[in-house]
Amino acid sequence: MNHPRAQRATTWTLLALSVPLALWRLHPPAVDSRGFSTANAMAHLRIIAAEPHPAGSERQVLVRQYLIAQLESFGYQVQTQPSRQKVLRRRSGYENEVALVNVMARRSRSAQTNRAVMLVAHYDSVPGAPGAGDDGAAVAALLEAARILAHQPLRNDLIILFTDAEEFGLLGARVFVREHPWANDVAVALNFEGRGSSGPSIMFQTTAGNGWLIDLLARVAPHPVCSSFTFDVYRRLPNDTDFTIFQSLTQMQGMNFAFIDDWANYHRSTDDIQRLDPDSMRHHGLQALALGRALAAMDLTHLPRTQDAVYFDVLSLAVVRYPMHWALPLAIALGIATAIVLVGAVRRGPIRVRGVLVGLGMILINILLAVAVSWGIVKLTHNLRLERLADATIAGYTLLAMLTAAGVRRIFRRASAAEINSAALIVWTILNFVCVMLAPGGSYLTTWPTLLAALSLATQTLPPARCWPRSCWLLSMLASVLIVLLLSPAIYIAFLGLTLRMAHLMVVPILLGLWLLPPGSMPRVHQVAPAGKQREL
Known part of the structure; x- marks a missing residue:
């Protein structure tokens, strides 16, 4: 396939298919496995989330009684932990007292050690919501996981903790760790939350020294969805869950x-x-079941001491991970390699310095234009109260990025595709160093796309005698597809994690990703300059 139009059509078709493939793999698994019954969990949820059940309400008393009855029927030792805590209302400045009751269940083994694995979800809702997603689905999933784990051999104790008054400021978790003796026995805690009604169960936060935890997740978790990028971002946000208490x-x-x-x-x-999507609840349950079973069978007397890891899942099929201290050496090596590729391309003639500078200007103008327009869209949608159009918003920003990129490329024709790609490669190399310094957990999102683009550019600018044109095109096309598969899930999850007022900033990584895509759909860019003079492309 040597015809430029055929190459271009094939490349863009594969890129168009890569995006839905990457996002489709983000959907939670739709098949029951490992003994987990979605029907049982849904039966629990119909009772738990039938009505709003905030802390201290009459409805919550009924939910609590149901949880206790279910856990006792599974054979667990059940305790409750009542407490009264004061809450300062930020808007009014008044101080209220909240009555809360934690529900705890424990399955003890016969050995001497009391080390325990704890599965956690909060069973209160906000006053105006039934709380099916936040956090009834997690409670129902843990009930079903507790039923299964009640009949399996364990090396460590298993604790199921349903905290109360999480919505009033993590009060139940705080009371548990400060006042209940079981808290001293917990070696590992797995917390399950919900901020919406669907999507995969994302492992988005860990404690420090997470290398061994990521190894465990990679080995046993079904359909793992995880990223050290979310770990780095979340710890910088003013958001909290019960896990914050366990961690701090x-x-x-x-x-x-x-x-x-x-x-x-x-x-x-x-x-x-x-x-609520039952698949999301099922995914919670499968994660709790697999990890709870594995942790309960481990020797938790002395937990492994490991460093933090850079990690990410590949289409939810496997988890790539490596020590975080590798991030800086990788960035340095990649920076040197990129410089060699660019200098070599300039010396051979396919790329001009002036064209690269024009490309840098194009990228800057494109970003400023897209951010300005998208900010206006955000103001309009907010004024019209269209916040619920989340999927349409994501698609709209992506289309906006593509249209502005095409428009800028149409106006500024003084740079070739390879020169623009070289400019983007410079931007990404700098961005990689910044990311390694400020958010090393997210460095994989800059390191590996930059490497793929550099390899592609190197093949595109080699003399024809040193690289068969069809092979070069195939390598560039493969690099483009891999870049899309790597960046698409991270951008989508970042969209969901940000509020709509901030989501317009996501046009920046979309644009940078578009400009970075190797010019694999273009004809070979190497040309021999006549009479020793560089030929302008």
């Missing part, structure tokens, strides 16, 4: 899971059973 006030290690799609239902009356 105890020596526990652990992981935090949540589904975040259809976030427009979060803390609203629409957070109900009808809108």
Whole structure:
């Protein structure tokens, strides 16, 4: 396939298919496995999330009684932990007292050690929402996981903790770690949350020294969805879950899971059973079951001491991970390699310095234009109260990025595709160093796309005698597809994690990704300049 139009059509077709493939793999698994019954979990959820059940309400008393009865029927030792805590209302400045009751269940083994694995979800809702997603689905999933784990051999104790008054400021978790003796026995805690009504159960946060936890997740978790990028971003945001208490006030290690799609239902009356995706609840349960079973069988007397890791899943099929201290050496090596590729291309003639500078200007203008337009769209949608159009917003920003990129490319024709790609490569190399310094967990999102683009550019600018044209095109096309598969899930999850008022900033990584895509759909860019003079492309 040597015809430029055929190459271009094939490349863009594959890129167009790569995006839905990457996002489709973000959907939670739709098949029951490992003994987990979605029907049982849904039966629990119909009772838990039938009505709003905030802390201290009459409805919550009924939910609590149901949880206790179910856990006792599974054979667990069940305790409750009542407490009264004062809450300062930020808007009014008044101080209220909240009555809360934690529900705890424990399955003890016969050996001497009391080390325990703890599965956690909060069973209160906000006053105006039934709480199917936040956090009824997690409670129902843990009930079903507890039923299964009750009949399996364990090396460590298993604790199921349903905290109360999480919505009033993580009060139940705080009371548990400060006052209940079981908290001292917990070696590893797995917390399950919901910020929406659908999506995969994303492992988005860990305790420090997470290398061994990521190895465990990679080995046993079904359909893993995880990223050290979310770990780096989340710890910088003013958001909290019960996991915050376990992480800051105890020596526990652990992981935090949540589904975040259809976030427009979060803390609203629409957070109900009808809108909840059962697959999301199932994914919570499968994660809790697999990891709970594995941790309960480990020797937790002395937890492994490991460093933090850079990690990400590949289409939810496997987890790539490596020590975080590798990020800087990789960035340095990649920076040197990129410089060699660019200098070699300039010396051979396919790329001009002036063309690269024009490309840098094009990218800057494109970003400023797209951010300005998207900011206006955000203001309009906010004024019209269109916050629920989350998917349309994502698609709209992506289309906006593509249209502005095409428009800028149409206006400025003084740079070739390879020169623009070289300019983007310079930007990404600098961005990679910045990311390694400020957010090393997210460095994989800059390191590997930059490497792929550099390899592609190197083949595109080699003399024809040293690289068969069809092979070069295939390598560039493969690099483009891999870049899209790597960046698409991260950008989508970042969209969901940000509020709509901030989501317009996501046009920046979309644009940078578009400009970075190797010119594999273009004809070979190497040309021999006549009479020793560089030929302008």
